[in-house]
Amino acid sequence: MKKETKQRVLSAVLLLIYVTLLIWIILFKMSFSMSDLTVTRYLNLVPFGEPLVVNGQTDYSEIIQNALIFLPFGLLLSMVLPRASFLSKLFVIVLASLSLEVLQYVLAVGRTDITDLIMNSAGGFAGLIVYDLLELVFRSKSRLNKLLNGLGYVTAILFIGWMIYLFFIA
Template sequence: MESKKITIGLLAFYLAALTWIIVFKMQFSFGDLGHMRNLNLIPFGESVIVNGEIDFNEMIDNVLAFIPFGVLAHVLWEGRPLVRQAAPIIFTSLLFETAQYILAVGMSDITDIITNSLGGTIGIGIAFGISRVFRKNWKKIINITSLVCAGLMTLLVGALIVANW
């Protein structure tokens, strides 16, 4: 039970950080946010084409950003079918895209929902693999690794804040 509380805390920290990055564009003031409201419902359409060429960077970033969500989702809901583990990831991605549209702080894009969902699903697969390799202590290994990553992220953000003060 203690492990589950740690995982829930890590997921809350991760989601808060992800919200700050995706919705609030790492700003501390609403005044610093740009005002852009754009909606793309064509998967892998205009949003990924830059100067006439496909830009894979944003898609890769989206996949990577949601892998931890999938890892933590599998730790919390390992007994559920894959679809039930992935559903909160897909819903959260949809929520982020909707928030960006409503707040006019970015482009709401179906491609982002697809790539975020892919990242979360990859994370579920990674956690499943870890659970098979480290049968007994896999949750502890994931929680410790996640705590270290959360600590490093906090230090990095703190350093960025101090450097830009």
């Protein structure tokens, strides 16, 4: 198997792990049981209109977290779909974010918010840009993908270990 093909397969596996964790975090709020979820059907169509309020103060960290959690999506799509256009990869990111927001509403498992859609998409967009910039620096997709795959797998292992610790040990 060629090195490029091997790296693409590793990237695809990492993308599958990432999407699974993304669904678990966004839809299931990191719960192992549907009974742990609160039934909430909420829809906000005013962009940045209702930020989270904690102890009477506006908390914008959720907005930033939405962008950060989707940043790897752009990186991974660039690795898995190297020949796809920038706009088609961005379309996949926006569609995935929209799908998750709609599913939250349909399943009544969270707040469906246009701000989340915007920031998730912005995070994925940033991931696409970061990949393109890193490609200019590394001048080799193969080396860049190898580095990002390594970082991705270490991050995935640490995250899964942390989750096991939180749910089974702590």
